[in-house]
Amino acid sequence: MxxxxxxxxxxxxxxxxxxxxxxxxxxxxxxxxxxxxxxxxxxxxxxxxxxxxxxxxxxxxxxxxxxxxxxxxxxxxxxxxxxxxxxxxxxxxxxxxxxxxxxxxxxxxxxxxxxxxxxxxxxxxxxxxxxxxxxxxxxxxxxxxxxxxxxxxxxxxxxxxxPVRIVRDDSVFGISYDINNTNIEVRLNKENHEIYSRYAKDPLMKQFVTNAIVVPAVSKAIRALAEGQIDQENSEWANFFVERLNEEQIDLADIGESVSLEEATEVLLNNPTTKMFKKLQEYGENGIRG
Known part of the structure; x- marks a missing residue:
């Protein structure tokens, strides 16, 4: 609740x-x-x-x-x-x-x-x-x-x-990302964070918000992990990402080679793009158009 x-x-x-x-x-x-x-x-x-x-x-x-x-x-x-x-x-x-x-x-x-x-x-x-x-x-x-x-x-x-947290940070212009061993933070300024807090959990908007701000955050985190910027041994989220990718037969070394960054992100977030377009289809078929 x-x-x-x-x-x-x-x-x-x-x-x-x-x-x-x-x-x-x-x-x-x-x-x-x-x-x-x-x-x-x-x-x-x-x-x-x-x-x-x-x-x-x-x-x-x-x-x-x-x-x-x-x-x-x-x-x-x-x-x-x-x-x-x-x-x-x-x-x-x-x-x-x-x-x-x-x-x-x-x-x-x-x-x-x-x-x-x-x-x-x-x-x-x-x-x-x-x-x-x-x-x-x-x-x-x-x-x-x-x-x-x-x-x-x-x-x-x-x-x-x-590990993905949406936080308010009045020092940023609109949005910024902070990736470290502990968290993947999406930092929004006051105005954007207030809008996010009020409307982002709406079922019609959740998938769009995920693709707009969470997907880029996870992509940046995967890139940082693949490039050795994250200490995997001391990062719970990094270990979880690697385990989840391994379940899909994806090795960390594959990212950027046989597997694109976008594909790896889709795997980790359980196909957010497909979910977004299904929600868009539902939105349109229900006659909610301008």
């Missing part, structure tokens, strides 16, 4: 360049590590990394009605697990029988009871947000982590986080 920004309209976290009007851009991050421990089970370690959040809105002994929430969704079989915690660090076990394929993880801060919080920027360090009493109803989501994190849990017991 996607957590929509419109359901947590509270200006309580912010990026460095954000102000009250930009609260929808407000996010915090979290880390996730998944390891197979045998018997079809996985151990997940999660740690929330809140920033710019006043202590009055953080879970703890002083705020017993505020909790951290972790929501884990298995998209393949529609299985969901929710875990509530007073600590930003959490370790728990997932049953591999219920979590298969693409698994999404959301983290957020929420209320278990109605609360009132008196915010004072002179003492709370929350300047540019709000001064005065803010009421949070029971079950209110105070802040949400972005981006949603994804794990790919394969039937052979190997679990990896989706």
């Amino acid at each position: 996607k957590i929509k920004e419109r359901i947590y309209p509270y200006p309580v976290v912010k990026e460095e360049t954000a102000d009250y009007k930009d609260y929808k851009q407000a996010t915090f991050d979290f880390t996730i590590d998944a390891r197979e421990i045998g018997n079809g089970e996985f151990k997940l370690n999660l740690e929330i990394l809140p920033k710019s959040i006043t202590y009055k809105l953080l879970p703890g002994e002083d705020n017993p009605n505020i909790k951290y929430g972790f929501q884990i969704d298995s998209l393949m079989n529609k299985y969901r697990k929710f875990i509530s915690s007073d600590s930003p660090k959490l370790e728990f076990i997932l049953d591999g029988a219920n979590f298969i394929g693409r698994v999404e993880v959301n983290a957020y801060i929420y209320t278990t009871e109605r609360i009132e919080v008196n915010l004072d920027d002179s003492t709370d360090g929350n300047e540019a947000f709000y001064n005065g009493i803010v009421e949070f109803p029971k079950g209110a989501i105070i802040a949400v982590a972005r981006p949603t994190r994804q794990l790919i849990i394969k039937s052979d017991g190997v679990s990896r986080e989706n």
Whole structure:
């Protein structure tokens, strides 16, 4: 289940360049590590990394009605697990029988009871947000982590986080790519990232967005990997790419020789171009034309 920004309209976290009007851009991050421990089970370690959040809105002994929430969704079989915690660090076990394929993880801060919080920027360090009493109803989501994190849990017991991340970077002109051993990042400026956040998950638009920004990112990552710019031994995404290519009888050395960069990208992303044109056909046949 996607957590929509419109359901947590509270200006309580912010990026460095954000102000009250930009609260929808407000996010915090979290880390996730998944390891197979045998018997079809996985151990997940999660740690929330809140920033710019006043202590009055953080879970703890002083705020017993505020909790951290972790929501884990298995998209393949529609299985969901929710875990509530007073600590930003959490370790728990997932049953591999219920979590298969693409698994999404959301983290957020929420209320278990109605609360009132008196915010004072002179003492709370929350300047540019709000001064005065803010009421949070029971079950209110105070802040949400972005981006949603994804794990790919394969039937052979190997679990990896989706390495492609779409992030906001106000220093770029429109779009840029950052490829490193840990992540493949697509960096969008404020305007483009806001449009992406609002519309990219629409079923009609998802395949077009994938081909417009994800395909180039993966292509660049494959090229960097093939050219030796990535340390494969210390990169989970690189190992996953190589394994996936090998499943299709493609060796890394083949790329640029017997196999084109475009072909390798299609394999890794499960034929995104074909999916896009099928969606375009569906779009046209349904009479959705100008």
